[in-house]
Amino acid sequence: MKGWIARVRATAGPLALLGTLTLLAGVLVVGAPRAANRLTDEGLRNDIAQLSYTSRDLTYRGLKDKGDNWKPDGKLDQQQAVLYPALRERIEQSWWAATTTLDESWVTGTGLPGDNKQGAMLFSLRAGNGLEEQVDLVEGRFPKTQPGTVGPIEVVLTEWNADKLRQKVGSTFLFHREVPVQVVGIVRPHDENGTFWEPAPFGLRAYLPNDDGDPYRAVLYSDEFGLDRVKDLVGIVYEWRYRVDTAKLDAGVLPEVVEAVTVARRQGLDATLLTSLDSQLAKFxxxxxxxxxxLAVVQMGALITLAGLVLLAARVAVTRRRGEFALLRARGGAIATIGSYTLLESLLVVPPAVAGGLLGAAVTGRPAVTWPVLALFTALAALAVPVMTMRTARNPSFSGERADLATARVGVKRRTAELSLLVLAGLGVWLLRSRGLSTAAGVDVYLAAVPALLAAGAAVAMVRLVPPVVSRLGRLAARGRGAVSFLGLSRSGRTAGAVIGPVAVLVVAVSTAVFSVAVASTIDEGRDRATDLRLPADVKVDGYFFDDATEAELAAVPGVTAVSQYMVDGASDLVVDQKRLGTVYALVLDGQAYAKVVADSGVDVTPPKEFTEAVPGAQVPVLVSPGVAKQLGGDHGAVTLRGRQYEFRIAAVVDGFPPIANGASNFIVVPWQAVQTDAQKAFTPNGYLVAGDPDPERLREVGAAGQERWANEGFRPRAYEEVTDVITWEQARAELDKASINAVVTFAYAIGAGAGVALALLAIGFAVVSGARGRGTVLSRLRTMGLSRGQGRRLLLVELMPVVVVAVVTGAVVGTAVPHLIAPALGLSQFTDGLSVGVTFDPVIVGASLVLVIIGMLTALAVETLFNRRLRLGEVLRLGSFDAGES
Incomplete structure (x- = not known):
C-alpha cells in the first residue's frame, strides 16, 4: 500500500491533470446534450404555441351520422380512444361543437340597420361543451331550449356582442323568418385570448360592417336542442377538436407524434381531419x-481535443518514470506486471469521470444516451498510461530517444497512419457533401468527427512541411549578430516532429473555435439579411388607415431622415381580359421615396430601376412574382385596389420584394408615383417605412393621431380599432434570434469558441513541457557561457514561435475552410429564416488568432519558468542528470 501511495505521489501532477480532463469530458458529454435538448424543447413548444388553432389542433369536421343513438359528445371520447398512445397521452383539452353554416344563418327582427333585408344579418347558432367553464354569467342564465317545437331557441352572447348588436336579455328575433330566437343570458369571457374562442371569433366579437352593404356576422351560443330546431333550414357542421399539450411535447417524441397524427387522418370518425401539426412538427x-x-461537430471537436490532451498527459506521466520502468525491466519484471502497476494508479481517473457525469446529469434538460461515450473516454484515460508504460518497457531505447532526431526517423507505420488519417478526412468530406450529417438513427459520429480529422491531417502535413523551412531560417539567422535567433530556430527545425502531438491538439482546438466563430458569423449575417427582407428600413409603422397629413408629420419627427408610405391589400382581384384569375397580395408604394428610405437605412436591398423610375402612363408598370406572371400568361392585366380597377403592364418579374414575406409567390408591387394623380385619390396608406433614429413612442403617437383624423374625416368603420404598431429593425432582428432552435445554435458555438481557446492554451503548455528537458540542458550550459535570463526567455519564444504561429494559422485556415467544404451538410438556412446564404469570413478571426498567439506565448513562458524551477537547473548542470534534479 505504501508503495502504491509513493507511486501515486510521484505522478500526482499528470494524474490530477488526467482526472481534470475526464471531469471536463463528463460535463461536456453528459451535460451539454441535456442543455441543448432543453433549448430545443423550449423552441419546439414556443413554435407550436404560436401556431393558429387550425394548424396546432386536431379538428375533425363532418356532418351528423344517421341513427337515433348518435351523440356528438360520445364521439369525442370514442375518437380520442382510437388515437395512437403517443398522441392520445398528449391531448390536453378536447371540445365538440355543432354550428349552423354562417352564410346560410340569416335572421330578421334584430333592430339593426338593414335588418329587413334577407342576408343582412348572419347569426350562426353554435352548441357544444366548454362554454360555461370559459365565461362568467353577467345577466340571465344559460340556454335550456325545450325539445320539440315548443318555445323559442335560447341563446347567450358576450357583453361586447350584446352592446354592438343591440341585444339584451329578453330580446327576440327570427331565424329564417320562421323560428323564434330569444336571448336568455349575457356572458363575460374569462380570457378573450383563450383557445376556446379561436374557432368562432365572431362569438367573441361580431363582424361589424361599414356602410357598404356587407352583412353583420356573429355567432350566438345555444344548445343541442336549439340546433335540432333549425336542422331542416340550414346545414349544420359538427367539429371534434383536440388540443395537444405543449408541455408534454419534446423533440425526442417528434417521430412518434408525427406518425400518430398522420395515421389519425384515417382513424375513427367518418370526418375530415383539419390540421397541419404533423407537417409543422416535421419542419421543426x-x-x-x-x-x-x-452541436455534434462542435462537441466532437472538443472531445477529440480532450482525448489528445489525455494522451499527452499520459505521455508526460510515463516520461517522468522511464528510469523506474527501465530498472524494473532490467531486474526481470514482466511487461504485463509493469503495466498493471500503472493501471492501479490510473484507475484514480474514474471517480472524476463519474463526478463529471453526475455534474452533467444535474444540468436541466432531457437526458441523452451519452453515458457510453463517457465510459469510452474514461477507459481511454485509464488505459493510456499502462499502454504507454508497456511500450516503453518493451523498447527501452524508445524512452531515451533524442527529440532533435525525431523528424529524421519516420517509419512506415507512422507514414501509413498519417496517410490513413488524410484519406479518412477526405472521404468524410465527400460523404458529408453527398449525404449530410444526419441519418435515420441520428447524427453519424464519424461524419461529425470529419472537421476534427481534417484539422489533425492538416497538423500532420504542417509538421512535415515546416521543419525544412524553419531550418533554412536558422541558417540565415547564423549570419546575424547574437546566438538566440540561430539557436532557437535551429532547435525549432530539429524538434518540430517531436511535438506533433501537442501541435495536432492545438490545431484541432483552434479549428474548432474558428469553425464555431465562422458559423456564428455566417448565421448572424444571414439573419441580418433576412431582417432586411422583412423590414427594409430602420422603423416600420403599421395601422388601419392614416390620413394624407401623416406622412409629413412622421417626416417632421426628430431623427427621421426619410419616409415612404405604402398601402397593402392581401386579397386584391387579379383580372386579365375581363376574366378574374383569383386574388393576389398587392403592395403600393412610391418608388423614389422607397429607394431613399432603403439607402438612408443602410439596408442591403437594391430596388429595380423599372420600379423606382416608373412614370405615369396608359398602363401602370408593375413588378410581379413568378407565380403571378405565370397566371397572367402575358405582359398585361388589371388589379382591383380599394374598389377601383387599375390596368397594368409587367415591368419586371422579381422573386421577392421587401417587405413582402420572403418566399412569397403570389404578389404584385405597384409604384405609387406611376399611378395617375386623379386615380391616386383612392389610395389610403396603412403603413410607413421610416429611415433614421427617431423615438418609436413618438412615431406611435403621430401614427395614432393620423388614424384618428382619418376615421373622423368621413365615417368611422364599425369594426375600426385604433392600433398603431411600431417595430424597429433591431426588434425584428431580435425576433429571429428568439425563434425556434436558434438558442441551440448560440449554445453550440459558445461551447466551440470557449472550449477551443481554453484547450488550445493547454495544448501550448504541453508543447512546452514536451521539450522542456532538452531545453533545460541546453539552457544550463548556455547560462555558464554568459546567457542572461532574458535571453533564455527569448530563446524559448524563438524556438516555439514558428510552431505555434503556424499551428494557429493552420487551425484558423481549417476552421474557416470547413464550413465551405461541408456547407450543404450544415443546413444553415434553417437558422436564417429559410434564406440561403454563403459562408462568410469574419475579420475578427485574424485579430483573435493574433491575440491567441500572444497569450499562447505568455502561457509558454509561465509553464517553462515553472518547469525550470522544478528541475533545479543548477543541480542538473553539476550532476549531469535530470533524474538527480528530480530526486
Missing part, C-alpha cells in the same frame, strides 16, 4: 436535426 424536426448536427 428538420431544424432540430440541423442544430444537433452543428
Amino acid at each position: 424536426a428538420d431544424k432540430a436535426r440541423a442544430g444537433a448536427a452543428l
Whole structure:
C-alpha cells in the first residue's frame, strides 16, 4: 500500500491533470446534450404555441351520422380512444361543437340597420361543451331550449356582442323568418385570448360592417336542442377538436407524434381531419436535426481535443518514470506486471469521470444516451498510461530517444497512419457533401468527427512541411549578430516532429473555435439579411388607415431622415381580359421615396430601376412574382385596389420584394408615383417605412393621431380599432434570434469558441513541457557561457514561435475552410429564416488568432519558468542528470 501511495505521489501532477480532463469530458458529454435538448424543447413548444388553432389542433369536421343513438359528445371520447398512445397521452383539452353554416344563418327582427333585408344579418347558432367553464354569467342564465317545437331557441352572447348588436336579455328575433330566437343570458369571457374562442371569433366579437352593404356576422351560443330546431333550414357542421399539450411535447417524441397524427387522418370518425401539426412538427424536426448536427461537430471537436490532451498527459506521466520502468525491466519484471502497476494508479481517473457525469446529469434538460461515450473516454484515460508504460518497457531505447532526431526517423507505420488519417478526412468530406450529417438513427459520429480529422491531417502535413523551412531560417539567422535567433530556430527545425502531438491538439482546438466563430458569423449575417427582407428600413409603422397629413408629420419627427408610405391589400382581384384569375397580395408604394428610405437605412436591398423610375402612363408598370406572371400568361392585366380597377403592364418579374414575406409567390408591387394623380385619390396608406433614429413612442403617437383624423374625416368603420404598431429593425432582428432552435445554435458555438481557446492554451503548455528537458540542458550550459535570463526567455519564444504561429494559422485556415467544404451538410438556412446564404469570413478571426498567439506565448513562458524551477537547473548542470534534479 505504501508503495502504491509513493507511486501515486510521484505522478500526482499528470494524474490530477488526467482526472481534470475526464471531469471536463463528463460535463461536456453528459451535460451539454441535456442543455441543448432543453433549448430545443423550449423552441419546439414556443413554435407550436404560436401556431393558429387550425394548424396546432386536431379538428375533425363532418356532418351528423344517421341513427337515433348518435351523440356528438360520445364521439369525442370514442375518437380520442382510437388515437395512437403517443398522441392520445398528449391531448390536453378536447371540445365538440355543432354550428349552423354562417352564410346560410340569416335572421330578421334584430333592430339593426338593414335588418329587413334577407342576408343582412348572419347569426350562426353554435352548441357544444366548454362554454360555461370559459365565461362568467353577467345577466340571465344559460340556454335550456325545450325539445320539440315548443318555445323559442335560447341563446347567450358576450357583453361586447350584446352592446354592438343591440341585444339584451329578453330580446327576440327570427331565424329564417320562421323560428323564434330569444336571448336568455349575457356572458363575460374569462380570457378573450383563450383557445376556446379561436374557432368562432365572431362569438367573441361580431363582424361589424361599414356602410357598404356587407352583412353583420356573429355567432350566438345555444344548445343541442336549439340546433335540432333549425336542422331542416340550414346545414349544420359538427367539429371534434383536440388540443395537444405543449408541455408534454419534446423533440425526442417528434417521430412518434408525427406518425400518430398522420395515421389519425384515417382513424375513427367518418370526418375530415383539419390540421397541419404533423407537417409543422416535421419542419421543426428538420431544424432540430440541423442544430444537433452543428452541436455534434462542435462537441466532437472538443472531445477529440480532450482525448489528445489525455494522451499527452499520459505521455508526460510515463516520461517522468522511464528510469523506474527501465530498472524494473532490467531486474526481470514482466511487461504485463509493469503495466498493471500503472493501471492501479490510473484507475484514480474514474471517480472524476463519474463526478463529471453526475455534474452533467444535474444540468436541466432531457437526458441523452451519452453515458457510453463517457465510459469510452474514461477507459481511454485509464488505459493510456499502462499502454504507454508497456511500450516503453518493451523498447527501452524508445524512452531515451533524442527529440532533435525525431523528424529524421519516420517509419512506415507512422507514414501509413498519417496517410490513413488524410484519406479518412477526405472521404468524410465527400460523404458529408453527398449525404449530410444526419441519418435515420441520428447524427453519424464519424461524419461529425470529419472537421476534427481534417484539422489533425492538416497538423500532420504542417509538421512535415515546416521543419525544412524553419531550418533554412536558422541558417540565415547564423549570419546575424547574437546566438538566440540561430539557436532557437535551429532547435525549432530539429524538434518540430517531436511535438506533433501537442501541435495536432492545438490545431484541432483552434479549428474548432474558428469553425464555431465562422458559423456564428455566417448565421448572424444571414439573419441580418433576412431582417432586411422583412423590414427594409430602420422603423416600420403599421395601422388601419392614416390620413394624407401623416406622412409629413412622421417626416417632421426628430431623427427621421426619410419616409415612404405604402398601402397593402392581401386579397386584391387579379383580372386579365375581363376574366378574374383569383386574388393576389398587392403592395403600393412610391418608388423614389422607397429607394431613399432603403439607402438612408443602410439596408442591403437594391430596388429595380423599372420600379423606382416608373412614370405615369396608359398602363401602370408593375413588378410581379413568378407565380403571378405565370397566371397572367402575358405582359398585361388589371388589379382591383380599394374598389377601383387599375390596368397594368409587367415591368419586371422579381422573386421577392421587401417587405413582402420572403418566399412569397403570389404578389404584385405597384409604384405609387406611376399611378395617375386623379386615380391616386383612392389610395389610403396603412403603413410607413421610416429611415433614421427617431423615438418609436413618438412615431406611435403621430401614427395614432393620423388614424384618428382619418376615421373622423368621413365615417368611422364599425369594426375600426385604433392600433398603431411600431417595430424597429433591431426588434425584428431580435425576433429571429428568439425563434425556434436558434438558442441551440448560440449554445453550440459558445461551447466551440470557449472550449477551443481554453484547450488550445493547454495544448501550448504541453508543447512546452514536451521539450522542456532538452531545453533545460541546453539552457544550463548556455547560462555558464554568459546567457542572461532574458535571453533564455527569448530563446524559448524563438524556438516555439514558428510552431505555434503556424499551428494557429493552420487551425484558423481549417476552421474557416470547413464550413465551405461541408456547407450543404450544415443546413444553415434553417437558422436564417429559410434564406440561403454563403459562408462568410469574419475579420475578427485574424485579430483573435493574433491575440491567441500572444497569450499562447505568455502561457509558454509561465509553464517553462515553472518547469525550470522544478528541475533545479543548477543541480542538473553539476550532476549531469535530470533524474538527480528530480530526486
